[in-house]
Every structure is written in structure tokens, then in C-alpha cells.
Amino acid sequence: MKIIKNISYKLSKKQLDQCKALDAIDQISFINQAIFEDSGINHQERLSFQYELLKISESNKSSFNSAYILNLISQTNAQMGDLELALDNLLSAEKKWREILSRNKKDIPSLSINGLILCLSDIGNIYMKMGLFDDAMKYFESGQEFIDDTDDLFVPYFKIHFHLSEIYDKLDFYKKSKQMIQKCIQRVKSFKFNPPGRIYIYLVPANIRLSEIFKKEKKVHKSIETLNKTIKMCEKFDDVIYKQQILMMLGELHIENLNYKKAIKVLSEAESMHIKIGGDSNLIKIRLSISEILIKEEKFLESLEILKQIKKIAENNNLNVQLIPIYKMLSLIHENLNQQDKSFKYNKKHSNVISEYYINKNKALINENRKIIKDLSRAIKEKHEIQSTKDIESSKKYKIKSQTAKTLYRIREGNILESLKNDISVLKENIENHNHKHINSILNKISFYLRDQSSWKDFEDMFIQIHEDFIDNLNSISDQLSPKQVRFCMFIKMGMDKYDICSLQNVTIRAVEQQRYRIKKIISPNEDLDKIIQEL
Template identity: 20%
Template sequence: MESIVILLVLTGYFFAIGKISGQDISVSDSLKNDLQKSTNTESKIKTLLRLSTEMESFDNNKALLYAQQANSLSQETSNDSLVSACLNRIGACYIAMDEFPSALKYTEEAKTLAEDKKIIREVAIALGNLAIIYEALGDYKRRSEYDFESLKLFEQLNDKYNIGIRLGNIGIDFFYLGEYEKALEYLFKSLKIAQEINDQPGIASQYNSIAGVYLEIYKDYDKALLYYKDALAISKKSDNKKLEGTVLLNIGDLFYMNQQNDSAIQYYYNALDILNELNSPHNLAWCLIKIGQYYSNAGKSEQSLKNSLAALKIGQENNLLEVVLNSSAILHNVYLQNNDFENAYKYSLVENRAQDSIYSQQNQKDLLKLEFQYNLEKLEKQRQIQQQRRNFFIGFIFFGLITGIVIVVLINSRQRIKVKNALLENQSISSELNFKNKELSINLMALIKKNEMLADISNNLIELEKEAKTSETKLAIDKISKKIRHNSDDKLLKEFSTRFQEVHEGFYESLLKKYPDLTQNELKLCAFLKLNMSSKDISELTGQSIFALENARYRLRKKLGITNSSVNLVTFLSQV
């Protein structure tokens, strides 16, 4: 029967918004007392959210009002988790009121904020709400996708309770998609988790849903009845009146479908007793319609009229057009069977008006769905465009980053090559300088030895001059000796100066720039001292006496401004 499917869907709906069963009014009263006593803003917000959830079973408008109050308070805090929770709650309230455009608006806001702040729980809840919105559009495939995404996030959080709820929702998704084996598989998975965490309402709800599949799809009355009775036992034990009434109605339908009318009417009346205690006009009206239909088929007009009129009254008071249509149809038929054509006509008009209203309402819903679908597609396109822009921006940044890294690496590599080349060049220059220094030292020693040899030759010539007998011979020897001395000194010093400047380029220029009064002989002395030559070595090279060299050194110190200083002359010149 249609009602079985409706009740099965209803169970899934309660799962989707996180509300499995009705709550006693005293719970709401207790929460209201907590709200009045609370002085902490965040505590007030949490209480308002709970109140909104509780009131959803009784009054959607009040549920929305509490959610909106919570949202207003959340703007005064910096708690993003509470803000997204409030937005999700408002979205759930609009879902319960079938106002899907508003539901989508708040749910998307909640999802965006939660994703941005990485609040996984609220993202998962938002995905669950989106699943219901797509169900309203008849897009069960998309709904199942959102339910699976929500499930994955709750699995990350290891939230068994919500994992069980999402598994149950996915089971209902597969039911709508016609994959009944899959539907049962996920409903049983949900049942297993509910049993693991001892969630009694969850166990009862899944038993009820599983029974509905076996009854509606497989026509397995025995198995369906077994699960219904399990659900009934748990709902009674946990004092869950709303679920108890639902299960009793479903068992009545099972017996009615199986043509066990006496059992069916007994369960309908049991359900009626429960539903009369609850503020659930929709379920109460449908229960009265079932009883009215039963008595109509049984030819008991009075009981049929009584129950059908009661259902009609509830339907008219609560604007339940389907209830008005079905109850007026029963009244029309009963009066017609009793030849009361006036009342038959009266209720046929009510029936037709209800049918027209439903048709008109359905057209409006279809238009709203089309508009909603358009807005949804528009939103999806905007999201895709934003994502493309974001991807382009990220790609641009990534490309720029990679390019920058490559440039930095190339510059760094080039710089390293430059440094390496500079080091190699310095090493080469240093090696060349060391070589020239060594060469200069060798040449210097050779010059000294050469000078010593020439000095010996000159001395030998002097001895020969003394032994010479003629004045012409003596004069000739003396000329040769002097010429050897003079030429050797000039050549030696000239060669030394050339070699020195090759090794210590710019030394003379630097000295003259700082001390322009230096003479050529003083510059030569500086060069000798730069090479760390002793006075003895300089004497042998230049032919000057050591005493004369010491005086020359003293005069040099005066010109360099280090007469009264403890600075070593050789050290001073090595730094020039």
C-alpha cells in the first residue's frame, strides 16, 4: 500500500535531519528552563539548537524561530563551529517546511563556512541536508552521492551514531533507485551499528524500515511481520510513542494487505490510541482514514462516516490536502451507497476541490522545483566557475612559484659558477704569484751569487793591478775592474726591478701615492724589505755597507711616519 512507502520514507526523513523519534513535551519545558537560567552565550546557543530540534516534531515555525535566535546569538561569538551548526539547523527547519530554496541557501552557507574552517562534523551534516534537498527534486542518485560523502566524513570522526543514520539513509536511497538488495544491505548495516551502540530508537526504526522493504517489494508477510514486531517491542520498551504508533499502523496495513481484516482493525485502533496522545495530526488523520475505509468495505456506514469525518476535520484544520481528498472520497462513496445523494454530492465537491487544489499545488511545486533546479544548476555553474578561477589562480601561483624557483636556481647556479671561476682565477693568480715569488727569490739569489762572483773577479783584478809592472797595464786593469762593477750593479738592479714589478704590480705606485717624497733608492730599499731581505743580503746585492743601509732604513721610517712606532718596517711594507 502507498501508506507503507510513505511511512518508510518518513523514517528516512527523520534520519536525514538527525531526528529519529518524537520527544515528550516535558523535554522542551526542561530546555526552556535551562535557557532562562543560562548566562553564557554559547550555552544559550546550544540550548536553542536543541529546542529547535525537539520542536520540529510539533511545530516547524517554532523550530525555525529557535534556530534563527541561535543564529543571531552566534554572530556575537567567534565560534565558527556554532555558527555553521546554526546555519545547518535553519536549513533543516526549511527542509521540514518544504521550503527548499531557503533550505539550500542556509545549507550552502553552512557547508562553505565549515569547509573553509575545516569543521568536519558540520560539513557532514550539511551534506546530509543537501541529500534531502535533492530527494525533493527526485534526484535520488545525487542524494545517494551526498549521503555517501556525509558517511565518509562521519567515518573519519568515528561517530558511530551518525554513521548508522547515514547507512540507513543510503539504504532508503537504494530503495528509491530500485536496488532493493542494496537497500536491505545498508539497512542491515545501519541496524548492526545501532545494536553495537545500543541505540534503541535506531534499532526499532531500522527494523521498521527493513520490514517495509520485505512487505512492499518482496510480499514476504511473515518476515515483514517478524521485523515489525521487533520494532514494536523496542518502541514500547523505550516508550517511543511516535514510532510505536507508526509501527502499529504498518502492521495494520500488513494484515489488511494479507486480507486479515480483523487483525488489521485491531492494530489500527491500537495505533489510534497512541496517536491520540501525540501532537501528530498527519499520522492520526491517516489512521482514521484507514479505519474509515475498513468500515466502508465492511458495510458499516456509521463507523465509516464517524472516522472519515474526524479525518476530514483534521485535514481541513491542518491544510492536509491528501487527507481531505481521501477522507472526502470515503464519505462520498458511503453516502452514495446509502442513497444520500445530497451529502454524496456535497462531499464529491469537497473531493473535487481537494483534487484541484492538489493538482494546483502540484503544479506550483513543479514550477518551484523547476525554478529551484534552475537556481541549483546556476549555483553549481557559479561554483564551477569559482573553482575554475581558483584552480587558475592556484595554477598561476604554482607556475610563478616554479618559475621563481627555476630563476633562483639558475641565478644561484650562475653565481656559484662565478664564485667558482673567481676562486679558480684567484687560485691561478695566487699560484702564478707564488711561482713568480719563487722565481724572483731564485733570480735574487742568482743575482747575489753573480754579484759575489763579479766582486771576486774585481778583487782578483785589483790584485793583478798591484802585481802589474807597467803603469799602462795597471790603468787598463783598473778600468776593466770599474767597468765590471758599474755594469754589473746597473744590470743587476735593473733586472731585479723588472722582476719585482711583475710579481708585486702597483707596489711602487701605491707607495708614491701615499708617500710622494720617496727617492728611487728608497723605493728600491722598500722593495728589498718587501721581500723580507736582511741588511746583509741587501748589502751583498747593492754593494752598500750595512751601516749605510741601517741609516737608510732609519730615514725611510721617518718618511713613512713610523719612527716612534713599534711597528715593524717589513710588516708595514708587506701590507702595502
């Protein structure tokens, strides 16, 4: 009973009776699972109990339990939206799992293999959510090396294929995505669960995933039908998160079908689960959708009360992006209620928060300037080396590299300005007509600046002077690369990482990862892309 007395989490009478017969190590394992599956506590409480149990496990020198607790802590971190902390805990867990396996090379326990595969799968999942698809695929493939379709590895088999379905979906390989989730469902239906009700722990998320695929296939009715069938399954086990997720998805689908009555019903039910689950971000999303429907039905006063509530939550938590639609809808409601002063007040707030959002976005340019300072510092150091050795050829290369750095900076700047121009054009639509003259003046200045920028051709010409045979050597491997993909390979050759390329082209990390993935499939499906390009 030592472990039970040292933790603040309270087990049920039935659980206490089960725990009495266990030794200290098995008690930790039992309590860990009980905390994770307890639907009566919110995520913050769960996290507090998990960290408390982790300390007890560490003091008992139970490496297996500590690794497994970290696995489950990371899932709670992810549910709360803290992906960085989730990843940090998973990488610590991976280290522990590998240490356990290295100590038992001759007789590796199946539970330890399960733990490692689940950990690798979850790491891949976090990288996927961050948009780092190459890293995600690396971990999923690493986990696949251990799995088979035996009953001992059922859970890892399910999780790996489930996450592969998600990543193929994000990469627009919908057919493969559907194949992966159908494999999950088939495996779940063929597995003998004990007790039998545990089947729903796996069928529910698999069906949610299938419903998302149906929605992308424009099979809205099939998606709704699948979700309605799945939500009944949530009653058959201690569901912590899935029911609210299903209700929010149903709300979106009913809005898409213009069935506002049904949408309000399911969204209201999702809202009622907030006290039990927590998470202000989800609450704001739910109430914003309800408010939007009420405005369309001209129930302005009801919508106004909801918006006031979520405005307070968003302002208290500095959720500025979510304040943008809130202020806009408040302005619209007061306009319809003929309260022009209040409408103007929220229209001004809406304009200010949008402006602040784009000012923050413009900080990307400041970060680029910092990078340029570093580039110039390296260039100065290189110049001093050239002067000391009086190497004419190196001096020539230095000048080309210096020009290339400046050209890349102008391209970065141009891309960011082009993006800001588009954003300001969108902002213009949300601002009153008497401000359009000032907005047009800003747009004209940006357009004038962009007309005078260096083209990509300048960069390519200078690159070829440094790496003369690179493009020919690249084309000898494959002539299927598009001009944009060839240019992407040039960035890699210059030693740019995904963040450099993302910043240079002013695109998302996800877009960069997708391009890397496509290029890798063409020229090096089974080899390291960076290594091949650097050797050309």
C-alpha cells in the first residue's frame, strides 16, 4: 500500500482492492493507467497526478514505469496543445526505452518493445502536427521495423497505421490514407479484446479518421452517418476526449448542409462538456460557431451575449487571432441593432487587432535581418582569410558568395512584401471606404519596390559560377524534377535547412517538408536526400 499512500490521486474502492495484491512496481503501473483513463478529471489535474507518479517511479528506480508514464504524459501535453513539451517528454521516454532494450538484448520483453514502438509513433505524430513530415516519416518507418500483425503488438500496429493515415492525408495521398485506416479497422475487428468493450477505444478514433476522409471526398452524408454511429460507441467506455471532438465535427458538417437547428444542438452539447474537459480554445471555437448561426438566423441579442462571454475569455488569455472574428461579429450585430457608436467601436478594434496581427507577422523580416548579420559576419571572416592568403580564386568565389547572399536577402524581402501586399488587400476589404486612399498608397509603394527587385535568374547565374556542374549532375540522376524542385535542391546544396528555405520563400514549414518529400521520392527514395545533393 506504500505507493497508494504517497500519491494524492484517489482510487475507487474496486481499484484499491485490485491494488492491494500488487507489489510496488505493479502498483505504479496500475495507477498510471487508472489516471490516464479517468474521465472524471480534466487534463490539468491528470497532468499533475502523472508528474507526481513519475517522481515516485523514479525514486523506486522503475525504468519501465518511468518510460511508460512519460509516454502518457506526452499525450496529455498534446491534448493541452503543448507540442514542444510533449516532444521533449517523448524524446526522454525514447532514451529510457532504448536503455531498457540494450540491457536485455538476449531476452527482450514484449512490453518494452511495445513501449518503444508507441513512443516512436507518438514522436512521429508530434512532428507531423508541427508540419515536419520528413522527421515524422522517419519515426513512423523506424517503428514499422519492429511491428508485425501478432496479438502482442496489436496496439503499436494500430497506432503506426493510424498516424500513417493522417500523414498521407496531409500529403494529399487520400487513397493511401484510406487504405491505412481501413487496415486499422480490419485489425481491430479481428482482435480479441478482454474485456470486449475495449474494442471501442480503437474503433472510435479510427471511425473519426474515416469520417474526415469521407468529408474530403465530398461525401458529407456518409461522414455524418459514420460520426452518428461512432458517437454511440463513446458511451461504451470511459471516453475523455472523443465525444466533444465528434460533436464539433458534426456541428461543422450540419452548418455546411445549412441545417442550423441540428448544428446548434450538437454544438451546445459539445459546449456543455467544457467544464469536464477544459480548454478555452475549443470553447471559443464552439461558441463562435453557435454565434455565427444565430446571426444568420437574425437572433442578434442571443448572439451578442455569447460573443461578450468569449470576448472576455479571449482577451484574458491574449488569444488575439480569435479576437479578429469576435470583434467583426460584434460590429455586425451592433450595426443590425442600429447601435452605430458600438458598431464603429468594434469595427475599430477589429481593424486594430488585424493590424497588430500583421505587424507581428512582419517581425519575420527582423529575424531575416539577424540572419543576414550572421551571413555578413561569416563573409567578413572569409574575406580576412582571403586577404591573408592572397588567393585570387578564393577572392573571386567570395565576391560571388557575397553577391548571392545579397540577392537572396532581396528575394526574401520581396517575398515577404508580396505576402504583406496580399494581406493588406484582404485588410482593405474590412476597413471603411474613407480609409481606402491611405491603404492604396501603401499598396502602390510596395508594388513600386517589388518591380525593382532582382529575379531568381540572378541567383541561379551566381550559383552556377560556384557549383558549375551541379545542375547537370542533378539531371543525370533524374530529369523529372521541375524548375522549382531544381531550385529547391540548390538551396540544400548551399546548406540551407528547412527553416532557411521556409523564411526565404515565405511559405509554411509544411510546404517545405512536402517539397522535400516529393523530391526525395523522385531522386532518392531509400537514401538520405541531403547527403546525395551535397555529393553532387
